[in-house]
Amino acid sequence: xxxxxxxxxxxxxxxxxxxxxxxxxxxxxxxxxxxxxxxxxxxxxxxxxxxxxxxxxxxxxxxxxxxxxxxxxxxxxxxxxxxxxxxxxxxxxxxxxxxxxxxxxxxxxxxxxxxxxxxxxxxxxxxxxxxxxxxxxxxxxxxxxxxxxxxxxxxxxxxxxxxxxxxxxxxxxxxxxxxxxxxxxxxxxxxxxxxxxxxxxxxxxxxxxxxxxxxxxxxxxxxxxxxxxxxxxxxxxxxxxxxxxxxxxxxxxxxxxxxxxxxxxxxxxxxxxxxxxxxxxxxxxxxxxxxxxxxxxxxxxxxxxxxxxxxxxxxxxxxxxxxxxxxxxxxxxxxxxxxxxxxxxxxxxxxxxxxxxxxxxxxx
Ligand SMILES: N[C@@H](CCC(=O)N[C@@H](CS)C(=O)NCC(=O)O)C(=O)O
Numbered sequence: 001x002x003x004x005x006x007x008x009x010x011x012x013x014x015x016x017x018x019x020x021x022x023x024x025x026x027x028x029x030x031x032x033x034x035x036x037x038x039x040x041x042x043x044x045x046x047x048x049x050x051x052x053x054x055x056x057x058x059x060x061x062x063x064x065x066x067x068x069x070x071x072x073x074x075x076x077x078x079x080x081x082x083x084x085x086x087x088x089x090x091x092x093x094x095x096x097x098x099x100x101x102x103x104x105x106x107x108x109x110x111x112x113x114x115x116x117x118x119x120x121x122x123x124x125x126x127x128x129x130x131x132x133x134x135x136x137x138x139x140x141x142x143x144x145x146x147x148x149x150x151x152x153x154x155x156x157x158x159x160x161x162x163x164x165x166x167x168x169x170x171x172x173x174x175x176x177x178x179x180x181x182x183x184x185x186x187x188x189x190x191x192x193x194x195x196x197x198x199x200x201x202x203x204x205x206x207x208x209x210x211x212x213x214x215x216x217x218x219x220x221x222x223x224x225x226x227x228x229x230x231x232x233x234x235x236x237x238x239x240x241x242x243x244x245x246x247x248x249x250x251x252x253x254x255x256x257x258x259x260x261x262x263x264x265x266x267x268x269x270x271x272x273x274x275x276x277x278x279x280x281x282x283x284x285x286x287x288x289x290x291x292x293x294x295x296x297x298x299x300x301x302x303x304x305x306x307x308x309x310x311x312x313x314x315x316x317x318x319x320x321x322x323x324x325x326x327x328x329x330x331x332x333x334x335x336x337x338x339x340x341x342x343x344x345x346x347x348x349x350x351x352x353x354x355x356x357x358x359x360x361x362x363x364x
Pocket of ligand 1 (some may be wrong): 017018019020055056057058069070071072106362363
């Protein structure tokens with residue numbers, strides 16, 4: 001059990017934030033007591049960065065005074081402290097593939113999520129107003145100027161500024177549409193990603209699907225019309241409690257995960273490898289190619305080299321029979337070769353720190 005001196009947690013973030021939503025979904029289903037606190041922008045540097053090493057949300061303060069950052073190591077740590085009810089599979093094969101999906105949902109669905117929120121005037125005006133009211137009280141700048149600054153920052157950092165152009169917009173949107181179709185197909189057979197109860201695989205998708213796609217006007221309307229089962233799944237997860245976390249899962253990896261594994265092999269892992277090459281060449285931006293579509297001057301990320309390192313480290317830590325089974329499945333879906341294409345890796349990220357209590361890098 002989590003030490004009672006650590007509880008309740010205070011989760012500093014935004015109720016529009018991708019990763020705050022992912023963490024809250026985990027804490028609610030897990031039954032870990034927490035209090036949500038909007039992260040006032042004035043506190044990001046003096047409070048969050050000082051205590052966690054990075055200026056990102058969510059930042060979590062434990063009642064004993066410790067701070068944590070980065071949802072992936074936070075969930076791993078919390079699960080290790082309090083294994084029941086179980087959301088992260090103990091079976092090494094299922095655990096590994098949940099982590100692979102988590103990485104894909106965290107890093108690869110980020111671009112379409114940013115696009116649907118910030119590209120459309122409808123989304124950008126609505127959510128910039130929300131963020132200004134939620135996160136900037138006390139900052140003495142006119143509200144209209146703050147809203148404009150937020151839109152400019154997000155578009156400059158995460159849509160136009162991350163290589164999204166009129167020429168590749170259709171591909172960005174197709175990532176979302178494909179995910180809706182794959183989820184709809186899976187959800188006709190089972191209520192959750194891994195079977196009859198929620199797991200890390202569902203939680204992982206709640207970054208993009210909970211606080212972005214089901215909440216941003218354009219993406220949410222598409223979801224309601226094209227994939228009502230996905231709309232229902234997101235709400236069902238938010239309504240789950242610890243009693244629903246029964247670890248009632250299929251054996252092995254569901255066959256209906258195949259489209260994600262193929263997408264990871266064809267697009268996400270090659271992109272991660274190109275990102276490694278860019279960082280090694282000292283670039284802060286690079287032309288990222290996905291299939292035959294180019295994202296000019298997309299942002300390079302040291303953090304994402306670490307993501308690849310982590311996946312490999314998890315694979316290497318598995319028992320041999322699980323390694324063999326994972327390798328076979330990855331080979332079937334063309335994920336194996338790109339996972340190992342560049343060796344060795346040398347992100348330099350999060351070395352010499354105790355995760356999740358201190359992190360050295362954020363995503364971009
Ligand atoms: N890998 C981190 C990512 C956290 C993250 O990128 N959070 C976003 C908000 S959803 C953020 O704070 N971005 C900082 C920025 O835009 O400067 C996690 O899992 O917590």
